[in-house]
Amino acid sequence: MRAKLFLKVAVIAIALMFIIIAFSPEASTSTVSMQNKQGIRLDSDTGTRTPIKHVINIYLENHSFDNLFGIYPIDNYTANSSISANLSIPLNLLSDRAARNMLTEIPTGTFYTKDPNEGYVSYHLDFNHGKLNGFLKGSGPQGLTYYSAAQEAPQWDIAEQYGLADNFYAPCLSESAPHHLYYVAGYSPIINDYGPPPYIPYSQSIFGELSKYNISYGVYLNNTAYRCASWNFLYGHSHYSSHLQSWNAFLNQTANGTLPAVSYFFSQGTGKSMGPPDNILNGEMLLLYVIDAVEKSPLWNSTAIFITYDGFGGYYDQVVPPVMDNVQLGLRIPLIVISPYAKEDYISNTQMLVTSILGFIDYNWKMPALNKMVDDSYLPLDFFNFSDMRGPIQFNASAGFPVPSNIHFALVTDTSTDNYSGLFPMEPQIPLNTLGYNRSGSSSVNLSSMGVGILNKNEHGYIPFFESIGFYSLLVVVEIAIAAAIVTMYRRR
Template identity: 30%
Template sequence: MNIRRSSVLGAFGGIMAFIFTGCSSSRHAQTASPDLSGLKGIEKVKHVVVIYMENHSFDNLYGEFPGANGHANASKESITQLDRDGKPYQYLPAIPRSSEFPTNIPNSFFNIDQYIPSDKETPDVTHRYYQERTQVNGGKMNYFVAYNATEGMTMGYYKTDLLPLYSIAKQYTLCDNLFHSAFGSSFLNHQWLIAAATPYFPNAPEYLRATLDSNGKMKTDGLLTPDGYAVNTVYSVNQPHPAGVKEADLVPNQTNPTIGDRLSGKNISWAWYAGGWDSAMAGKADETFQYHHQPFIYFANFADGTAAKKEHLKDEKDFLKAAQEGTLPAVSFVKPLGINNEHPGYSNVITGETHAIELINTVLNGPNGKDAVVILTYDENGGFWDHVAPPVIDKWGPGSRIPAIIISPFAKKGYIDHTQYETVSILAFIEKRWGLKPLNSRDAQANPLQGAFDFGD
C-alpha cells in the first residue's frame, strides 16, 4: 500500500528575556494518569516506529487542516504580535537576510509559499530555551516576533493541502493538541524523547551558563541554566562530536534512565537509527549531520566502547533494510539526516516530507506493517508561532504545539485527535505496551496517545 503525496540563528547574547512561571487558569497541568480504556487491545502492536522530524509548529504546517484547531480558531490577542514595549506592530518587522519577503507584511500570520516555495530553504527561526519561555508570554502567544532573530518569519505558514504528508494526515490520525515536552532547542527535546529529563553538567565552565537577574530575567544567553542544566546545543564526551569542540565544553556521561534501558531490561529489542550515522562514526560526517540529534550518546550506558552502543545505535539504511525484510525491532527511533528532516536553514519541507513518506511506505509495505504503529512528529516548533497556549507542568515545559501523525492499521482513520499530549506521551505509549516502569513523573502522568487508536474487539 503506497501512500503518494498530492545555521542556526538566535544566540541573542545580552538580550533581556522574560521568564514567565505563572499562567492563566486555562493552561492546566497534567496531574493524574489518564483513563486507559482507549488502549484495550494494545498488545496487538508488535512494532513501534518513531520518525522524528524537525522544527515546525502545528500552525506552521497544519493551520489550514479541515476540522483541526488551526488559524481559524486563533484569538486576536495571540495573532497580534507585540514589540518589547508591549505595543502592537503595524507591520511585521522585516525578515533579515531574505530579500524574497516584502517589508509590509501585516501583523498576522502569512503564507510562506507565495514568497519562497516549499521545495526551497528558508531562513532559520530562533528556537532556544529562554527565548521560547518569553515568546509564549504566559500563554498569550504574542512575543514570538519580538524575541526572534528572524523577526517576522516566525508568523509564516505553509499551505496545508500542498504538503506531501497531507494525504497521510487525512487518511490516518492527526493529533492537533500535542506539545513538545521542553522549551526551546532541538538538543533538549531529543533528550526528552528518550529520557524525559534535562541533562546535568555540574562542572561546566561559567561561560557556558546563562545569567539571570534577581527577577529571573535573562541577562545573557547561554547553553546551560545558571545551575548547570544543558538546555541549548552542547555536545557529548562520546563520539561522534565536532572535532573542534573544547574538551571542557563536552557534557559528561549522564546516568539517569532512558527508554532504551527500560526496554533492554525486559529483553525487548530496540534501536536508534540515524541518517549518516556510519559516516559520522568514521569521522566523515555529512555536512548536515547533527551531532546533538543523537541523544543516546550522552549516556554512560551507551558510551564509546560499550556493547550497547554497537547493538542499539545504527544507521538509517539499517532501518530500511530491516523494514523491507520484516526484521524490525520492537521499537525503532528514526532520525533522518539533516537534509531530510525539514529543518529550516539546511533542509526544506518537500525534501523532508518526501523522505518521511519513503520511511512510512517501507514500514507499511513490509512484513511488519500489519502490526506496526508509526508515529511521525517533530522535535519542537523551531521558533514558529502557534496560537495555542501550552499547558504548564514544570520549569522545563511543555513548549508550543507540534504536529503528530499516527499511522497504523490500528490508528483511527480520517480522524483528528484533540486529546492533550506531549512528546513524552510517546514514551508513555511504549511503556504501556510493554509494561515498563516510567522514567519519572512526566512520562508517568502523560497521556499515552490513547485517543488515537481503534484496536477493535
C-alpha cells in the same frame, strides 16, 4: 624531603583519578550489557497489551502545529472541496481569524523560510509570559508564517488517512538538545543546546529500560558517526553501539521483517529533516519513502508509526502551552499516528508531549513508567481502534506523490514551479459516513492511573569525574606538585 612530598601528592592524586574513573557508571554498565546480549530475561514477559508489536518513531525538526497545519484541511487550490468540507478540523488558524491575519501564508513554489532566531531567550521572548506576542522581538518575522496544501499536501494526506493530534506540545520552551533528551529519557538536565556533559545515564533512558526488560530496539541514523543528541548525551552508550545502525539497515530489516520492537529513526543532519532553512519538500520525500517501505513490508499489520518534531522552532502557534510537573511546556508541534489500527481522519484532543510516546511504549510492553513525567503523561490510546485492522495506503509516485527512487536521493533545491495541492485531499479509504467511531476525541488514561510503578524515581544528569571541574582542579594540583618537585630537585643540584 619536599621533592618526595610533592611527588607523593602527585602519585596519590593520579591514583585517585584512576580509581574514580574505574568505578564510574560507564564501567559498571558493561555488566548489564553482557547479560542482555546473552538473552537473559530480567523482568517482563514478551507479550504486548495491544496488537502492536513494532513501534517506529520518526523525528523531524522545528515546526509548530499552526505553521504546518494552520489551515488544514482547507485547500484554496484543489477541486476536491467536497471531501475537504467533510474532514475533521483541528484547533488551528481557521478558528482564529485574527491570528491568521497576523501571519503570512508562504507562497506557492516556496518550501522554506529563513531560520527563525533560535534559543532559550528567543523562545521566551516569543512566549512573553503566555501572551504569545513577542515573535518580532524573539524569533523574528519569519516565525509568523504558515504553509498551505501547496507545500504540505503529502503530509496533510497522511494526517487525513490516519490520525493527527492538535494538543501535543514541545516538552520545554527551548531548543533541540533538551527536546531530544525528553524524547528518549523523559527529562533533560540542560535547558539549551550545550553539552554534554551533563549526560543522562543510559539506564535512565528508554533504551536502558528496553535493555533491562530484554525488548529489542534500534536507533537509526543516515550517518552513524553523526553526533545525534538523543544518543551522544546518554552516558554509557558505547556499550550498546550495536543498537546504533544506518538507514539502510532500517530498510533491510523492515523489508525482511526483522525490525526490532522499538525503532527510533532520526533525520537530523541530512537536509531532510524539514528544519529551516532547509527545503521541507526533502523531508516530506523522506517521510513518504519510509512510510511506503513500512506499508509494503510484512511488519505493517503489527506496527504503529509516531511522527513528530523536535520543537516548534520559533514558529507561531496560537495555543498557550500548559505547565506539567512544574515544567513549562513549549508550543504545540504536530504528531501524526500511522497504523493499520489508526482511526481514519481522526483528531486527538488529548493533552500530550513526547513522554506520552514513551508512556505508550511502557504501556504496550507492560513495563513500569520510565519516570514520573512519563507516569503522569496521557497515553495516545484514543488514536487507535484495535477491533479493526486496515490495509496499507500507498502514497504512490504514479499518483503524483514526490516519492523518491531511494532513501539517499539528491536534495531538491528548485521548487519554484511546484504545487502539490492537487494531491489533497485523498479519497478516504473508508467512507467517512460509515466509520463506527467519533472522528475526534481525547483520552485521560495514563500509567499513573494504572499503578504500574516508576522505574527511575530520581532521574538526574551525570558529569563524569574526568569531565568535571573537580577533575581539572585535581589536574592542576598534580601539575603544581610535579612542577614544585622538579624545581626543588633542580635547586638541590
